[in-house]
Amino acid sequence: MTDQLHKPRGVGLFDLRWILALLFAVYGVVLTVMGAAFTSQADLDRAAGTNVNLWVGIGMLIGAAAFATWSLLRPIRLRPAAPPGPGPGRD
Amino acid sequence: MNALATASLRLDAGPVDYALLLVYFALVLGIGTLARRSVSSSLDFFLSGRSLPAWVTGLAFISANLGAVEIFGMTANGAQFGIPTVHYYWIGAIPAMVFLGLVMMPFYYGSQVRSVPEFLLRRFGRFAHLVNGISFALAQVLIAGVNLYALATVVNLLLGWPLWVSIVVAAVIVLAYTSLGGLSAAVYNEVMQFFVIVAMLVPITLVGLHKAGGWNGLTHRIMAANTDASEQLHAWPGSNLTGIANATLSVLGIVFGLGFVLSFGYWTTNFAEVQRALAARNMSAARRTPLIGAYPKALIALVIVIPGMLAAVLSPELAAYKASGGTLANGVTYNNAIELLIRDLLPNGMLGVAITGLLAAFMAGMAANVSSFNTVFTYDIWQTYVVRDRPDAYYLRVGRLTTALGCVIAIGTAFIASGYNNIMDYLQTLFSFFNAPLFATFILGMFWKRMTPMAGGVGLIVGTASAVTVDQLNRHGVLHMSGQGPSFVAASAAFVMDIAVSVAVSLRTAPKPDSELVGLVWSLTPRDTLKSTRLAEDYGWYRKPVVLGSGALALAVVLDIIFW
Numbered sequence: 249m250t251d252q253l254h255k256p257r258g259v260g261l262f263d264l265r266w267i268l269a270l271l272f273a274v275y276g277v278v279l280t281v282m283g284a285a286f287t288s289q290a291d292l293d294r295a296a297g298t299n300v301n302l303w304v305g306i307g308m309l310i311g312a313a314a315f316a317t318w319s320l321l322r323p324i325r326l327r328p329a330a331p332p333g334p335g336p337g338r339d
Numbered sequence: 340m341n342a343l344a345t346a347s348l349r350l351d352a353g354p355v356d357y358a359l360l361l362v363y364f365a366l367v368l369g370i371g372t373l374a375r376r377s378v379s380s381s382l383d384f385f386l387s388g389r390s391l392p393a394w395v396t397g398l399a400f401i402s403a404n405l406g407a408v409e410i411f412g413m414t415a416n417g418a419q420f421g422i423p424t425v426h427y428y429w430i431g432a433i434p435a436m437v438f439l440g441l442v443m444m445p446f447y448y449g450s451q452v453r454s455v456p457e458f459l460l461r462r463f464g465r466f467a468h469l470v471n472g473i474s475f476a477l478a479q480v481l482i483a484g485v486n487l488y489a490l491a492t493v494v495n496l497l498l499g500w501p502l503w504v505s506i507v508v509a510a511v512i513v514l515a516y517t518s519l520g521g522l523s524a525a526v527y528n529e530v531m532q533f534f535v536i537v538a539m540l541v542p543i544t545l546v547g548l549h550k551a552g553g554w555n556g557l558t559h560r561i562m563a564a565n566t567d568a569s570e571q572l573h574a575w576p577g578s579n580l581t582g583i584a585n586a587t588l589s590v591l592g593i594v595f596g597l598g599f600v601l602s603f604g605y606w607t608t609n610f611a612e613v614q615r616a617l618a619a620r621n622m623s624a625a626r627r628t629p630l631i632g633a634y635p636k637a638l639i640a641l642v643i644v645i646p647g648m649l650a651a652v653l654s655p656e657l658a659a660y661k662a663s664g665g666t667l668a669n670g671v672t673y674n675n676a677i678e679l680l681i682r683d684l685l686p687n688g689m690l691g692v693a694i695t696g697l698l699a700a701f702m703a704g705m706a707a708n709v710s711s712f713n714t715v716f717t718y719d720i721w722q723t724y725v726v727r728d729r730p731d732a733y734y735l736r737v738g739r740l741t742t743a744l745g746c747v748i749a750i751g752t753a754f755i756a757s758g759y760n761n762i763m764d765y766l767q768t769l770f771s772f773f774n775a776p777l778f779a780t781f782i783l784g785m786f787w788k789r790m791t792p793m794a795g796g797v798g799l800i801v802g803t804a805s806a807v808t809v810d811q812l813n814r815h816g817v818l819h820m821s822g823q824g825p826s827f828v829a830a831s832a833a834f835v836m837d838i839a840v841s842v843a844v845s846l847r848t849a850p851k852p853d854s855e856l857v858g859l860v861w862s863l864t865p866r867d868t869l870k871s872t873r874l875a876e877d878y879g880w881y882r883k884p885v886v887l888g889s890g891a892l893a894l895a896v897v898l899d900i901i902f903w
Contacts, residue, residue: 300542
């Protein structure tokens, strides 16, 4: 019932998923490098032997890849004036 | 909370941590600037042009609530009370969010109102509208001040800046992105903040559990350190949380006071959250907003309550504080639980992510308050009562100005908040004052067409007065309750009194004609108008609101049984 309110331009023009992918890619790279190259024994000791940066960094890289894949598989479509065709939309 | 400033809690942040923080803020301001391009009307500014997809509004819905109160307050509750804290999620939030999505959202979204007070205007007319509009605007700037103050204490702790500088700088950043991009910027940042918070809480929980020797290690340490360990390790009856010794009454207090009145009142009528659903692109997405939010909300309890419990055994300072029964003055309180874990567990790098997460949570909380304040002030107070019938561009400008005004007032209320020792209890009390009576009025007004405009206004005033009375009686020692019990009882009293008075007044005053209540009252609303015109992407059995809602309830029940 609100469809008449939608104009073809969308506020969702810039895709939040790409921003999230970017954020976690940057964070993931930084943390992975920190974990792999700059982890001191004191860092390991305070987390009872776990290399926190390395594991979280790898997790964030996977997360970034997941957001990027999602955006690629289901890109935002601007709402056309005519009823949209079947198939996945943005969600 | 001024004890936060002591050196023992200073986080040892390095250049990497600051770099990660800067990356985040660059993105936040970038989103504000990008979102500005798509703001061309007041509806764009206040409700994102009603165009957001359900997963975005769903995450923003819980993110708007995941601010200072949530992170500090619930980890503090976890440290102090243990597992019973989960009731705030599985008894409190989840059923209320499902109810909002299934029952109430069709009325909100279907009637095309732009705010919760505006719904009251349509249903009850000006008296109830004005009462609620003013009390809501007041409550939002007070709570924004609390968020701002909590944010400033973290900046103060981290950078060593004076508290007032931290408060002003934080307010300027929130102002920058909310006044640029309106609700879109606030909502997009809330979603981003949600993921950063999760990226902070999950590693803390896992590393903390690893360090404590797993779940068994944690429970053994709690049993060794506490005489009431069994209460802390079982969700029911939760006597330590409610402060009600009798098990049956304690369960009643949790289910009726916390679960029904306080949480239903909070989640279904608090515009800061409901606004996120109103920004959804259609009815189907609006109904799914709280339902989608319910799943992460149910699970996030685990990574908030467990870290609280971990902090109380892993941090020697907090363990000593807890062993003393909360009387030891060693510079920490339960409110510091999460900061102690961050300081003790995380290396540089991950530390930066955690600091970013905390700052983001407080900013998002404040942005939610400010962006709902500017909407209610502009539409419900300014446009309705002060300056009417101007072009839309005028109200867009008022909205931007009000955002600035909200931030300035929040700076003032932040200094008020800094004078309180126990902010979390104070906030729970505020919710019982404002949200519980509002919920009673809503529920009665939606299902009883006879309820009159006069009853709407009087009910709200009497309900709030009842909650204030209970609070005052307890404060002055007439009633004897501790823990979070008083706010549960105050909320229940407000609910019962509101209903009783509304019924009594309705029977003596004239109701609105049925024709004016279509779309606002259940029995007068044709069933089809409550359904959405669905788009192709809204089909699929897993997107049906009933399926989503039942799934969320089932998840809460399973989790509750596991932690029984």
